[in-house]
Amino acid sequence: MSAAADNPLPATVLVYSHRSQVRDAVRTAVGRRPAADVGPLTWLECVTGDEVIAAVDRGGVDLCILDGEAQPMGGLAVARQLEMEVADRPAVCVLIARQPDRWLAHWSRAEATLPLPVDPLTAPAVVADLLREHVYRPVHRR
Numbered sequence: 001m002s003a004a005a006d007n008p009l010p011a012t013v014l015v016y017s018h019r020s021q022v023r024d025a026v027r028t029a030v031g032r033r034p035a036a037d038v039g040p041l042t043w044l045e046c047v048t049g050d051e052v053i054a055a056v057d058r059g060g061v062d063l064c065i066l067d068g069e070a071q072p073m074g075g076l077a078v079a080r081q082l083e084m085e086v087a088d089r090p091a092v093c094v095l096i097a098r099q100p101d102r103w104l105a106h107w108s109r110a111e112a113t114l115p116l117p118v119d120p121l122t123a124p125a126v127v128a129d130l131l132r133e134h135v136y137r138p139v140h141r142r
Contacts, residue, residue, distance in 0.1 A: 049073030
């Protein structure tokens with residue numbers, strides 16, 4: 001096991017939804033340490049799309065989990081805006097209520113999707129995989 005796996009870097013995960021229940025469900029399902037080689041996680045909650053854009057612009061966000069059903073600006077639109085406007089945007093996962101909407105997640109340029117309601121068995125693995133790929137690879141973005 002490498003030194004990085006023994007003592008992984010902390011990561012900041014932004015969760016966006018206008019519904020506190022969705023934000024709580026994501027945080028609870030993923031936890032502070034989604035895998036032994038990932039985390040600890042710091043959670044940043046956003047209630048509006050503008051808050052997401054401002055937080056990402058400030059830097060330090062490693063992963064955005066965006067509610068595709070958020071109102072008035074859905075997570076799919078926020079993901080697309082981040083893709084178009086932020087040169088080194090964090091990894092993006094979109095929460096979708098209907099599996100047929102996966103094509104919209106692809107259009108938004110999200111790297112992954114999670115179904116709503118959030119499944120505590122799959123969410124930690126998806127988050128850990130995204131962080132491994134985008135944060136814990138040999139050349140760190142930080």
